[in-house]
Amino acid sequence: MNLGRDCSATGRELDFVGRVTASATHEIKNELAVINEQSRLVLEFLEMAASGKEISLERLHGLISRVVARVGQADAVVKRLNVFAHSTELERTACEAVSLLELMVQMFGRMAGLKRVSLELSQEHPAAVELTATPLQYEQVLWSCMSAALAAAQPSSILRLHLERDDEILRLSLKGEMTGPPQAPPAELLDLLGASVLAGPGSLNLEIPLNPPPEAKEGA
Amino acid sequence: MEDKEKVMAEAFVLIVDDEKEFLESISARLENRGFAVDTANSGDQALEKIHGALYDAIVLDLMMPGLDGMATLKLALQRKPDLQIILLTGHASVQHGVEAIRQGALDFMEKPADLDALVTKIREGKDRRMELDAQSREEAVRAALKKYGW
Numbered sequence: 001m002n003l004g005r006d007c008s009a010t011g012r013e014l015d016f017v018g019r020v021t022a023s024a025t026h027e028i029k030n031e032l033a034v035i036n037e038q039s040r041l042v043l044e045f046l047e048m049a050a051s052g053k054e055i056s057l058e059r060l061h062g063l064i065s066r067v068v069a070r071v072g073q074a075d076a077v078v079k080r081l082n083v084f085a086h087s088t089e090l091e092r093t094a095c096e097a098v099s100l101l102e103l104m105v106q107m108f109g110r111m112a113g114l115k116r117v118s119l120e121l122s123q124e125h126p127a128a129v130e131l132t133a134t135p136l137q138y139e140q141v142l143w144s145c146m147s148a149a150l151a152a153a154q155p156s157s158i159l160r161l162h163l164e165r166d167d168e169i170l171r172l173s174l175k176g177e178m179t180g181p182p183q184a185p186p187a188e189l190l191d192l193l194g195a196s197v198l199a200g201p202g203s204l205n206l207e208i209p210l211n212p213p214p215e216a217k218e219g220a
Numbered sequence: 221m222e223d224k225e226k227v228m229a230e231a232f233v234l235i236v237d238d239e240k241e242f243l244e245s246i247s248a249r250l251e252n253r254g255f256a257v258d259t260a261n262s263g264d265q266a267l268e269k270i271h272g273a274l275y276d277a278i279v280l281d282l283m284m285p286g287l288d289g290m291a292t293l294k295l296a297l298q299r300k301p302d303l304q305i306i307l308l309t310g311h312a313s314v315q316h317g318v319e320a321i322r323q324g325a326l327d328f329m330e331k332p333a334d335l336d337a338l339v340t341k342i343r344e345g346k347d348r349r350m351e352l353d354a355q356s357r358e359e360a361v362r363a364a365l366k367k368y369g370w
Contacts, residue, residue, distance in 0.1 A: 034242045036332035041248050063245075114285050
């Protein structure tokens with residue numbers, strides 16, 4: 001984390017980084033638990049083979065292939081966590097809004113999965129959008145909006161996210177089957193980006209100015 | 221699984237985890253050690269299975285979509301208080317451990333669990349279940365004797 005702004009992160013920022021890190025490390029731990037069981041089972045099969053028992057090569061091959069696949073999944077989570085760690089700057093900068101959104105959607109996937117909710121990010125979005133913001137605060141607002149939409153979402157439903165740029169405004173909509181209107185993220189968090197949220201039945205719409213007004217530029 | 225196989229087995233265990241590949245591997249490893257294993261991929265499915273079978277021990281994942289491990293533990297013990305449940309979690313914490321034991325779990329272990337330690341715990345669960353079973357049969361006999369004035 002780059003502590004350039006004033007060398008201190010707020011409690012809310014630390015809490016957010018903690019939540020994201022806890023979720024990602026839990027995901028990695030889960031992959032490791034599966035890899036552990038599979039590889040130990042392979043060892044047991046090899047020990048059986050060494051003691052003269054016939055074992056299925058096909059089963060052994062299947063197990064090792066799954067270990068390789070799970071290592072790949074664990075690696076993908078580690079890469080995302082690494083990108084996140086490098087993106088948590090506390091200084092206002094020109095950040096790329098689309099790739100950070102994609103990252104946060106991927107990292108939020110596990111939280112949504114616990115409620116059996118699938119996240120679908122529409123691929124019809126601008127290739128890249130430059131947003132003047134503190135990346136960590138932008139990520140926090142995205143996470144907060146997804147958390148609010150998830151809390152209102154029906155279990156086993158789909159939450160659809162769509163990002164568009166309208167002149168100098170970045171718009172993100174989150175829509176799905178919801179039990180009621182999602183609760184908007186705290187105003188003091190949105191104010192950091194000069195952002196606003198409109199929550200209605202089955203949707204939450206976030207608007208962020210690409211170049212926030214002067215009062216939002218100082219940060220918290 | 222045939223009833224005869226369950227009786228001959230070291231113990232009859234239900235493993236509950238939403239991760240299919242974890243279920244498959246740990247089941248195979250326990251079967252290699254002579255255990256009879258049944259599986260459930262959700263808390264709801266576990267409750268259904270618990271209703272219809274007599275397990276010596278239940279190994280339950282804490283973090284699952286829908287009904288999580290702690291909620292499943294509470295509901296299962298409300299229905300069958302003598303169940304021997306071992307909770308497994310990705311990150312063991314004192315707080316979770318204390319809560320699990322308070323709710324009536326036999327124990328709480330961190331994933332990946334050492335299989336020898338898990339096997340010891342399952343055997344402990346079986347012993348405890350058999351002890352409770354013997355106690356309740358003894359009580360039933362005592363009640364019958366009292367009822368008929370023998």
